[in-house]
Amino acid sequence: MKEYRADLHIHTILSPCGDLNMSPANIIRVALEKQLDIIGITDHNSVLQAPLIRDLAKKQGLTVLCGAEVTTREEIHCLAFFPTDEELFSFQQYLEKYLPHQPNDPDKFGYQVVVDEAENIVREFEYLLISGIDQSLEQVEAEVHRLNGLFIPAHVDRPRFSIISQLGFFPPDLRADAFEISRNTTRQAFMTSNPGLKRWNSIQSSDAHFLNYIGTAFTKFLLESPNFVEIKMALKNENGRKILTD
Amino acid sequence: MQVKDIISALGLTVLSGNNGLSREVTGGYASDLLSDVMGNCESGQVWITVQTHKNVMAIASLRELAAIILVKGNKPEPETAEKSEEEGIPILGTDLPTFTVAGQLYQLLHS
16 A cells, blocks of 8 residues: 555636646646646536546646536535546536536636647637536535536635535535645644534545645645545545544 | 514414423524624524525524524425424524515514
């Protein structure tokens, strides 16, 4: 078993607030420079840029979990990751079904583009991706798990777009696979002030919208090999796989 | 003024918590951030919101609110309605937006 460094919350140029330098090649280059073994590609309400990054990264020995950062009806941000492309694209259909048809204004919010390997724009996503979809926290959780995915409420310590800011506190029966702490605090400080959350595992990630933030926070996993199934086991503390805390 | 007086004056629908219509109303609070409501509302207030999650009832019960008004035709999630019945804190409905209902409630309480 070996230690792997994972930054599971990274945006790309597809997110309107993602910097235009967040191209597949740049993200992979910086992730490797920062000695990450695993990254998660999590654009707002869309999975469309993730598979290309996974395929390019694989050739360079970097593992990519494909997913999205969903905004629920309550305006809570949640990370979702899927084991196969079939489930990933089913989830994309679900997102498009419930995303409001509010056209994006690139001057105000930024461009929402999908690029190919040569960084040609292959698609500009027309609806604003940072809107809340018309599904509740529990409905999103149920859909992610129906598709065998991982469901991880994002940056729960933040005063905006977090479970705690939007709902006041963690629903005690929420079926989360873990929750995420932002780069703005430490795991120790957060857990000291939120002892009630000990029943869930926690990860920490960068939520990078710019290249220089990639790897500024990460989670150390003890795994047999870097892949979705092993990470899922670690989040469940199964077969010796686990999250390493300092 | 009691919850039932507000219902008839503002034309609200009772969505759950029929057993709490005699609760005394001392004021109102309008917000959709539950963390904000938890920190700033006062007991006896009517809370106006779009949020339908069951945590709404947990906060209403903790802070001993008089009632909740769901605006814009929102309906409570089943577990939220269940809690409302248990706690005897009514959830009331209207098709109007927050601004309008808050204005009407303010006038009613201050006239």
